[in-house]
Amino acid sequence: MNTTISLPPDPEITPAVIAKHGITPDEYELIQKILGRKPNFTELGIFSVMWSEHCSYKNSKPELKKFPTTGPTVLVKAGEENAGVIDIGDGWGMAFKMESHNHPSAIEPFQGAATGVGGIIRDIFTMGARPVFNLNSLRFGPITGNSPSVKTNRRLFSGVVAGIAHYGNCIGIPTIGGEVYFDESYEGNPLVNVFCLGVLKHEEIARGAAKGIGNPVFYVGAETGRDGLAGAAFASRELTEESKQDRPAVQVGDPFKEKLLLEACLELLTTDAVAGIQDMGAAGLTCSTCETASRGGTGVEIDLAKVPKRETGMTPYEIMLSESQERMLIIVEKGKEHIVKEIFEKWDLPYAEVGVVKDDGMMRVKVGDVTVAEIPARQLADEAPIYHRETKAKPAPKPLCEIPKTDVGLALGKLLADPSIASKQWVYRQYDHMVRDGTMVLPGSDAAVFIVREANKILASTSDCNAIYCSLDPREGARLAVAEAARNLACSGAVPLAVTDNLNFGNPHKPENFWQLRECVEGVAEGCVAFNTPVTGGNVSLYNENPSGAIDPTPTIGMVGIIKDESHVTTSAFKDAGDAVILLGELGDEMGGSHYLKVLFGRKEGVPPRIDFAKEIVLQNTLRDLIAKGLVKSAHDCAEGGLAVTLAESCICGEQTLGAEIDFGTTGLAPELLLYNESQTRVVISAAPENAEAVLKLAKAGGIAARRIGTVGGAQLAVKADGNEQRWKIAELSDTWYGSISSCMSEA
Amino acid sequence: MKAAVIRFPGSNCDQDCHYALQHVFGVSTDYVWHKESSLKGYDLVVLPGGFSYGDYLRCGAIARFSPIMKAVTDYANHGGLLIGICNGFQVLTESRLLPGALVRNRSLHFICEHRFLRVGATDNPFLNAAQPGQVLNIPIAHGEGNYTADEATLAELTANRQILLRYSDEKGVVSDATNPNGSLQNIAGICNAARNVFGLMPHPERACEARLGSTDGNLVFQSILNHLGVRAVA
Amino acid sequence: MKARVTVMPKKSVLDPQGVAVRNAIATHGFPQVQSVRIGKVMEIEIEGAGADAEARLHDICTDLLSNPVIEDYVLEIEA
Amino acid sequence: MKARVTVMPKKSVLDPQGVAVRNAIATHGFPQVQSVRIGKVMEIEIEGAGADAEARLHDICTDLLSNPVIEDYVLEIEA
């Protein structure tokens, strides 16, 4: 479309205008110092997005430094580029990252979630990697019942899932795993964290730096419109009733365009035409120009008159702050412009030469001959003020004085029906999780497993975080999240390699919230050190609040591991009648923070389970040894709902359902404690009967408690202990578990 | 033998089809870009799954007018073997190379899962390696796979034994309970009257390796090889 | 010149989306809604087309904008 | 009573579908088409509704049939 630019007189910059941009008086002082003058309106807008939490991490940066980020496999470190890169052997690497789209999804769930997927995919192919799979980690308010808020939660949930499906399915990247939780704390403020992983050869790693003075700067991809104006700033505020006025912040995604962009960029990166490449995500053109200049130690000058636009009469402010999707900035080697043109014409995509790399360190924005903004790039991109926020510890959780009793038989059905525990089939059935022909373990097992054929590598991946634990004890909860992720990988036969995290918290100005953030970061760091999994990148989402307070602290962990041999791929479902059922680890007795308490009594309280990393590592190593020896037919870790839920899921989560006869003998534990405690470092495995003895011997030799607890088979799950017996019909457990979410969602 | 996999800009199962033919069956296979206009020298043409041109408006509607589709139509009208999988099936109905139409799943949801299919007629190039009534396990992944046609068309399809695959249960029983998307008579795949054009919603190329859960998709490719008198060399 | 094309599913064709919306409206407390049919509407702006523009639009309607197997269209020219 | 609801994407909101169709029409030999915007149209049949039917339909339009964040609707009552 042919377009004109409006150059209206700049609105006056009053204290109110400054405040509306989320800029504090001190920050405004700093801006004036950097510029040596007052900013104009466009410049003020540029500072406001670049210095928002979403882009600058001004509240969280000192905390993020606590993560371990190095290691022999790290090819690109966290923070250097759009995503970290990890060596997976034979000259291949993987780039992966997680990103949040919480606030956009609260306003418009379908497009909010869809554009979140689009954004994280761009971060990955910007690195030169071909995206091979996605994960998603979602949290909503409760979906059972009929209150207006429950209906809203259902609408958000179904919209988010449909949006992720729309984008991922169309672009042809399988969504192979993730997690979904439902809890009151997410009412009105859902969490939508999306993850993408791509693979590349080591020599294919692309950089987001504006290198080479005089090199032309190209804009490629979709035209710029007024969508998502200042979305990054928006994501850095609390959601209020007034947020609905922020409606222009909604962006619409076009996965088809992104597919073209992905293919065109990867094709271009195989040539020698690219000096630097950067996606336009949050803060669009602003962020990509000043970041590439800052990384390159150069300046970038662009002419907005040359930027492809979808609407007429946009102002420089609007163009610079637009968050239109599916756009990239490419620094092209001078003389190679024709290569860009050929490839983007082949893919029928808009492109334009909009600027040039300069040696003066400035980000200069012009409209024709008129300069409309001129800011030192490095200060803008990297020198946002850093805040050391006040913290205030919440009181430590009180131990439970008694464990409430209920019908232990009925309790299992209620737990399996709880949407946080129930099968997520309703969700993943809507995702194309098989495209690209590599999904060896489909969604529904402990970890998703994908074979990257071109690299001949088998990767396992999972995302985890039990936010109940984090709300009770943020540090321990974060440690537990990392341990659970590693355990899920071990259950699939994988060795953990690296981590990406998404830190979802409330308003950091409230000292309790900031304390939670700090505790969680330190907990994640401890976990990552223990499992030798460097953090390669991630995302921080603050201001997740609703009128009744902050969300539960939710440091989502995305972990990736590698499976050395195809024969080691293991799933959680029992395989054959007659197989021995073996518990690796102790019977456990910790009930604090359990789903038993939450689902049956509405109580989120107690001291969450403790994790002993040394013991956990022994367990995981032992399990991998047993798997490598071919002794393990299934492995499933104990998590929400304890042993009873683990056993039931192993019975019903496979292609066929199988019962099991379990006998714990004498335990001395009350039945509800035995069945539903959530102590860590436990895995239920099954093994051919003739191998049971060998498994027990090897486990004990490895230093891990192990006991045979029963046999697979029959049409019931039967559990005997201390002279009591419980029996459940497998068909009923299966119907409950598979049907729960879809029956919630079929209500109006 | 030589095969072509057509590549629309939004195709996303093109590599999977290419892999199945080239690496599982050893068939020399080319990608053919949608802007090309010739299909000379090919013994098999595949329209792969995906979202051809974003699948805006209707699935396959815009693809129908891409330059390569003229060549595809000529090729089919001269008896060339043509198979359209998922989005490829939608392109075939939009192009009127197969009768009927594919509309939104009755649940309105995209559905991705393994499904059982009951084989109908086998006297054709696409399922001659199977037994009539045999049950195949092949995944589906679509939002608009709900096959519909008027009564006359349906009568013709039936009379000419053009209904090649129906959604069934594990034992081959075809019923509404085994219908994932609301398809007329559980139709999952049909061929044209001349028996050289086959369209199906399930993805045989996703069922070619045991490590991915099923090898039943191989029957389709094996049938084509049988028909052409070629032996797999992979 | 402006044109408006309305494409509706044929009466004989099942409209799953329409059925779903009808049920949603009914449970939304408005059971008097008997049926809903859902189609598409396209607003087209044309500049500098010749006298045959309308005829060509009809071609485009049958070839591209609707699928005659399952849909009917109405073309309105709004000057 | 019959009602007709037309839902269109808001002017400033990207309409990828409209853009794709415009491009398809242009390559179909009709480049004079400047722009296409695509919306939904719903034909609703109602029986035995009270006097407040129109008001209730407006509620349903904002709650269910359109997404006010990105779309506008028009409700027409056809007797």
Ligand SMILES: Nc1ncnc2c1ncn2[C@@H]1O[C@H](COP(=O)(O)OP(=O)(O)O)[C@@H](O)[C@H]1O
């Ligand atoms: N929670 C986190 N943990 C580790 N690294 C993080 C975290 N959050 C952000 N980072 C890193 O900070 C850098 C800047 O991230 P970000 O601004 O989110 O990129 P983008 O521009 O794609 O949004 C990235 O390398 C990112 O991986």
Ligand SMILES: [Mg+2]
């Ligand atoms: Mg980025």
